[in-house]
Amino acid sequence: MLDGLKNNLRDAIKKIVKSSGIDEELIKELSKNVQRALLQSDVNVRLVLEITKQIEIRSLNETPPPGLSRKDHIVKILYDELAKLLGKESDFDFKSGKQNKLIMLGIQGSGKTTVTAKLAKFLTKQGYSVGVIGADTYRPGALVQLRTMCEKSNVEVYGEPNNKNSPDIVKNGLKYFESLPLDVILIDTAGRHKEEKDLLSEMEQINKVAEPDLAILVIDGTIGQQCFNQAEAFHKTIPVGGIIITKLDSSAKGGGAIAASAATGAQIMYIGTGERIDDLEKFSPTRFVGRLLGM
Amino acid sequence: ELNDKDIEEILYELEISLMESDVASEVIDTIKSDLKTQLLGSKVDKKEIEKFVKDRLISNISSLFDAAGTVDLFELINEKKKTVQPFLILFVGINGTGKTTSLAKVAYMLQQAKYSVVVAAADTFRAGAIEQLREHTNRLNLKLVAQNYNSDPAAVARDAVLYAKSHKMDCVLIDTAGRMQTSKNLMEQIAKITKVVNPDFKIFVGDSLAGNDTVNQAREFFEHVKFNGSILTKSDADARGGAALSIVKITSTPVLYLGVGQEYSDLKPFDKELFLETVFGSLSGVDRKTPKQELV
Numbered sequence: 001m002l003d004g005l006k007n008n009l010r011d012a013i014k015k016i017v018k019s020s021g022i023d024e025e026l027i028k029e030l031s032k033n034v035q036r037a038l039l040q041s042d043v044n045v046r047l048v049l050e051i052t053k054q055i056e057i058r059s060l061n062e063t064p065p066p067g068l069s070r071k072d073h074i075v076k077i078l079y080d081e082l083a084k085l086l087g088k089e090s091d092f093d094f095k096s097g098k099q100n101k102l103i104m105l106g107i108q109g110s111g112k113t114t115v116t117a118k119l120a121k122f123l124t125k126q127g128y129s130v131g132v133i134g135a136d137t138y139r140p141g142a143l144v145q146l147r148t149m150c151e152k153s154n155v156e157v158y159g160e161p162n163n164k165n166s167p168d169i170v171k172n173g174l175k176y177f178e179s180l181p182l183d184v185i186l187i188d189t190a191g192r193h194k195e196e197k198d199l200l201s202e203m204e205q206i207n208k209v210a211e212p213d214l215a216i217l218v219i220d221g222t223i224g225q226q227c228f229n230q231a232e233a234f235h236k237t238i239p240v241g242g243i244i245i246t247k248l249d250s251s252a253k254g255g256g257a258i259a260a261s262a263a264t265g266a267q268i269m270y271i272g273t274g275e276r277i278d279d280l281e282k283f284s285p286t287r288f289v290g291r292l293l294g295m
Numbered sequence: 296e297l298n299d300k301d302i303e304e305i306l307y308e309l310e311i312s313l314m315e316s317d318v319a320s321e322v323i324d325t326i327k328s329d330l331k332t333q334l335l336g337s338k339v340d341k342k343e344i345e346k347f348v349k350d351r352l353i354s355n356i357s358s359l360f361d362a363a364g365t366v367d368l369f370e371l372i373n374e375k376k377k378t379v380q381p382f383l384i385l386f387v388g389i390n391g392t393g394k395t396t397s398l399a400k401v402a403y404m405l406q407q408a409k410y411s412v413v414v415a416a417a418d419t420f421r422a423g424a425i426e427q428l429r430e431h432t433n434r435l436n437l438k439l440v441a442q443n444y445n446s447d448p449a450a451v452a453r454d455a456v457l458y459a460k461s462h463k464m465d466c467v468l469i470d471t472a473g474r475m476q477t478s479k480n481l482m483e484q485i486a487k488i489t490k491v492v493n494p495d496f497k498i499f500v501g502d503s504l505a506g507n508d509t510v511n512q513a514r515e516f517f518e519h520v521k522f523n524g525s526i527l528t529k530s531d532a533d534a535r536g537g538a539a540l541s542i543v544k545i546t547s548t549p550v551l552y553l554g555v556g557q558e559y560s561d562l563k564p565f566d567k568e569l570f571l572e573t574v575f576g577s578l579s580g581v582d583r584k585t586p587k588q589e590l591v
């Protein structure tokens with residue numbers, strides 16, 4: 001089925017590339033195929049309808065810039081419109097001479113703890129000295145999970161197994177690390193979603209004591225249409241500055257996660273591609289467009 | 296007389312509701328094409344077309360859930376009890392959907408119903424998995440059978456079964472590591488565990504926030520372990536729960552429970568009517584004939 005889709009889209013583009021003129025029908029066909037591909041990839045329905053409308057309008061009305069054939073121009077419009085959703089590549093922008101504080105947020109099971117440990121190793125390898133605070137007081141075994149994963153890269157984890165007050169733990173952790181020569185402090189938090197008001201207000205409290213330099217929203221790559229509303233609720237509680245999509249080693253295309261970008265204005269920075277500590281990659285917008293379109 | 300174009304136009308809005316509820320595209324396509332075959336050529340008053348098509352769609356979806364049947368876990372356990380053997384339940388699914396938490400909820404439910412329960416920590420892979428389950432069993436005051444990390448999951452499960460037999464316990468709940476259905480090795484491993492342990496009942500645990508991938512997960516897990524039913528978690532996250540329809544359509548096995556929170560009691564029987572209402576709005580006035588009655 002997906003293969004059939006891939007072929008349809010490829011054919012539609014080929015037809016445009018081959019055709020001598022560009023007629024409305026070909027553009028409609030391309031638009032329809034793009035629509036199907038994106039919907040199957042879990043891209044938010046409203047976003048898909050907007051994008052494909054733009055593709056149609058622009059393809060019919062814009063004059064190609066000098067040097068670009070009309071066909072190439074249409075293919076470019078297609079990539080442009082998708083790339084607009086994804087934004088540019090972006091990376092950490094750590095300030096030197098201070099402890100940069102990063103906090104992980106996300107829905108239950110999205111992969112926050114795993115991402116925290118992956119980043120701890122990744123940044124350590126880049127020469128930063130890193131400390132980690134485990135502030136999930138809800139999930140049984142959360143601290144053991146974090147510690148076990150961080151041991152592999154010799155990163156110290158601050159945690160208080162018997163304290164249920166997570167803002168307190170964050171405060172104590174920051175104090176504990178204060179005198180150490182660290183560049184980055186990563187804070188792992190409990191999973192929560194937009195309907196859990198108590199947990200959202202806990203997050204607000206954590207935000208107050210942590211004063212993070214960057215809040216990273218960790219999104220499960222298999223997520224569907226509910227991503228937009230969820231991301232929006234997180235963003236209202238703590239302004240989200242970066243996004244990491246996990247589980248992209250799955251067969252899910254990850255298009256659902258794009259809505260997080262649309263809802264927060266934040267860029268997707270990294271992707272998780274497996275359970276192991278090294279399964280973290282920089283996000284590439286062009287490769288992601290290819291993945292979404294199944295090409 | 297209904298033609299392709301009428302149906303197509305009317306279905307547009309309904310299709311969007313289904314998509315926005317996270318029913319997989321593939322499933323929507325099949326449902327749509329079945330509906331068309333069924334309705335093409337039907338004679339309907341112009342003013343009634345819209346209601347007619349919508350009602351048929353809802354009826355068809357409703358029938359899919361009915362065809363998947365229902366399961367009474369307690370009854371199955373009681374049956375097995377007659378043989379003086381423990382009833383084995385295996386939990387499977389991809390990473391982070393809520394297998395371990397759902398297992399703890401099921402354990403609690405069985406405990407409330409006065410069944411004795413042993414838990415097997417057969418996720419010997421993920422960091423913290425054993426401690427997570429130990430904490431749950433401590434809180435619930437249940438026996439946990441565990442070995443070290445990286446030990447053979449099937450051996451852990453077998454240990455738990457032996458324990459249950461020698462202590463005349465009713466149920467063994469077996470937790471397994473999350474795995475991507477795309478990983479051939481891990482899927483063969485879960486198939487092997489299933490063969491060795493031979494569970495009486497297998498539960499697929501899916502995330503109700505997941506989108507199109509649910510069909511691939513359901514299909515592969517069904518192929519490898521032939522699960523008997525599923526639990527959809529995180530339904531409290533304002534999920535529309537289209538995953539339920541995707542799983543039922545692909546496997547024709549029932550959705551048993553929804554996870555509706557992080558407490559042990561946050562497990563609710565799946566409610567088809569509630570699902571239909573979430574997707575389509577109020578059902579009052581919907582004419583729900585079965586397709587068969589329709590032909591008369």
Ligand SMILES: Nc1nc2c(ncn2[C@@H]2O[C@H](COP(=O)(O)OP(=O)(O)OP(=O)(O)O)[C@@H](O)[C@H]2O)c(=O)[nH]1
Binds near residue numbers: 108113190192246247
């Ligand atoms: N295949 C795969 N599994 C992943 C990836 N990232 C995380 N996981 C797995 O997903 C599951 C959940 O990950 P966690 O890191 O525990 O998620 P979390 O967000 O911390 O969960 P909570 O703290 O309960 O909210 C675990 O089984 C991880 O091993 C990934 O990129 N690929």
Ligand SMILES: Nc1nc2c(ncn2[C@@H]2O[C@H](COP(=O)(O)OP(=O)(O)OP(=O)(O)O)[C@@H](O)[C@H]2O)c(=O)[nH]1
Binds near residue numbers: 396
């Ligand atoms: N809100 C809510 N959270 C849930 C529900 N079910 C599970 N969770 C949470 O989801 C997270 C992941 O749950 P686990 O039970 O660890 O998931 P798992 O499938 O065993 O994960 P792995 O073993 O790592 O693959 C935990 O934080 C749970 O508390 C639910 O129905 N509602």
Ligand SMILES: [K+]
Binds near residue numbers: 224503536538
């Ligand atoms: K859903």
Ligand SMILES: [Mg+2]
Binds near residue numbers: 112113136189191
């Ligand atoms: Mg965690």
Ligand SMILES: [Mg+2]
Binds near residue numbers: 395418424471472
């Ligand atoms: Mg688990």
